[in-house]
Amino acid sequence: MKLLYAEDEKALSMAVAEILKMEGFDVDAVYSGDEAYNSICNGTYDGIILDIMMPGMSGLEVLEKIRGEGNYTPVILLTAKTQVDDRINGLSKGADDYLAKPFDLGELVARVNAMIRRTIKYGKPSMQIGNITLDRDNNKMVSPFGALALSSKEVDLLEHLINVKEEGSSSQDIMQHLWPEEEDGATAVLYLTYLKNKLKQLRADIVIRKKNDIFYIASIEDSI
Amino acid sequence: MMNDKDKEFYGKFADRIEALKEDIESKISQMSLSVTGTEEERSVEHILGRIKNSESIKEKLKRKNLPTEVEAALVNLSDVIGFRCVTHFVGNVYALSTLIENEKTWEVVEVKDYIASPKENGYRSLHIIIAVPFDDEFIKYVRVEIQLRTIAMDCWAALEHEMRYKKDIDNTKLISSELKRCADEMASTDLSMQTIKDMIRGEF
Numbered sequence: 247m248k249l250l251y252a253e254d255e256k257a258l259s260m261a262v263a264e265i266l267k268m269e270g271f272d273v274d275a276v277y278s279g280d281e282a283y284n285s286i287c288n289g290t291y292d293g294i295i296l297d298i299m300m301p302g303m304s305g306l307e308v309l310e311k312i313r314g315e316g317n318y319t320p321v322i323l324l325t326a327k328t329q330v331d332d333r334i335n336g337l338s339k340g341a342d343d344y345l346a347k348p349f350d351l352g353e354l355v356a357r358v359n360a361m362i363r364r365t366i367k368y369g370k371p372s373m374q375i376g377n378i379t380l381d382r383d384n385n386k387m388v389s390p391f392g393a394l395a396l397s398s399k400e401v402d403l404l405e406h407l408i409n410v411k412e413e414g415s416s417s418q419d420i421m422q423h424l425w426p427e428e429e430d431g432a433t434a435v436l437y438l439t440y441l442k443n444k445l446k447q448l449r450a451d452i453v454i455r456k457k458n459d460i461f462y463i464a465s466i467e468d469s470i
Numbered sequence: 471m472m473n474d475k476d477k478e479f480y481g482k483f484a485d486r487i488e489a490l491k492e493d494i495e496s497k498i499s500q501m502s503l504s505v506t507g508t509e510e511e512r513s514v515e516h517i518l519g520r521i522k523n524s525e526s527i528k529e530k531l532k533r534k535n536l537p538t539e540v541e542a543a544l545v546n547l548s549d550v551i552g553f554r555c556v557t558h559f560v561g562n563v564y565a566l567s568t569l570i571e572n573e574k575t576w577e578v579v580e581v582k583d584y585i586a587s588p589k590e591n592g593y594r595s596l597h598i599i600i601a602v603p604f605d606d607e608f609i610k611y612v613r614v615e616i617q618l619r620t621i622a623m624d625c626w627a628a629l630e631h632e633m634r635y636k637k638d639i640d641n642t643k644l645i646s647s648e649l650k651r652c653a654d655e656m657a658s659t660d661l662s663m664q665t666i667k668d669m670i671r672g673e674f
Contacts, residue, residue, distance in 0.1 A: 386654065392588045395655035436669060443661045449586060 252282035279303030297324045313340035376452035389448035414462030479524035501569040515556045548613035576600040592653025595619040622656040
């Protein structure tokens with residue numbers, strides 16, 4: 247099990263990292279929000295521990311950014327004991343748990359274990375839109391009329407469109423989000439068309455519409 | 471050509487049934503050419519016609535509690551003559567089905583779209599049952615079943631058929647669920663390929 251631990255107090259970081267390693271975790275320790283974000287982008291973790299108060303990006307900003315990019319690795323936030331706002335904010339921005347500082351090391355280990363157990367047991371939750379279920383564990387799109395397997399990029403794209411709701415997303419946004427290394431928007435258009443055709447095949451009651459280069463999901467009954 | 475056993479069963483109808491099969495086959499094959507356009511760019515991979523063998527007919531009639539005679543088969547069964555058209559793309563299936571449905575020499579009795587509504591096990595195909603005029607004093611029409619599917623669907627159906635008719639397989643449950651998964655993947659790929667084809671042709 248690989249963990250990322252972001253904490254700017256070096257002494258605390260060393261002690262916590264040591265304990266986690268003794269518990270059998272593989273730990274990458276970083277000391278700022280920016281480092282944390284870079285590590286998350288370049289690696290795969292089973293869990294992330296984020297201190298809120300850090301130089302550069304705060305733990306909350308890192309959390310918000312990675313969730314916005316569709317990264318659902320479980321996150322525990324380390325908050326100051328008095329800051330109830332931080333905890334509420336953190337949980338609503340997608341943290342899975344929090345622990346108030348100063349904390350007991352045994353409790354941190356127990357919470358990390360519990361968090362990872364939950365992820366393994368439940369996997370990624372399915373998403374529902376109209377009569378379509380996006381089964382993210384099995385990369386499948388299911389309707390009352392059948393099921394189609396999707397490529398991981400198709401899953402990511404549909405997930406993105408569900409997340410942005412009626413605000414929609416431009417092909418540029420989609421490219422930046424899913425294919426940051428590519429330049430023109432042809433890939434986005436092709437994948438949007440894949441999804442459109444597959445939704446139609448499953449007789450979905452939702453469609454992907456385009457208005458002023460913004461793609462969004464609409465109910466099939468809504469007039470264009 | 472029919473073997474002796476089938477010839478005996480079909481009796482005085484044998485020649486007419488053969489002729490009818492040939493006739494429908496050439497019509498469908500004409501249609502498949504017009505779907506495609508050119509010979510080089512054949513999108514209908516093959517058309518397979520068959521006259522049901524007497525063994526399976528008798529078995530089916532028995533199951534339905536009907537007399538095991540050729541007249542009963544011609545009147546009650548819709549697959550004494552059957553065709554399977556295998557195409558490259560999903561779009562070809564629907565293009566061909568439109569032509570079959572619009573053909574004036576026969577009447578469409580039923581269309582079962584197992585592509586839009588796959589069977590529980592993952593089976594996908596489009597089945598069309600047509601009623602074709604038959605040259606007989608008492609039997610005026612015979613029903614004929616035409617199955618349309620892509621190569622991927624055909625390949626899947628062949629494997630599923632093999633599993634179903636092999637008696638002693640250990641992992642039926644595992645194989646069934648894996649077949650189902652493959653069906654959903656292949657259907658998805660079929661649609662992706664159609665989409666890419668449309669993109670190449672600028673038909674987006």
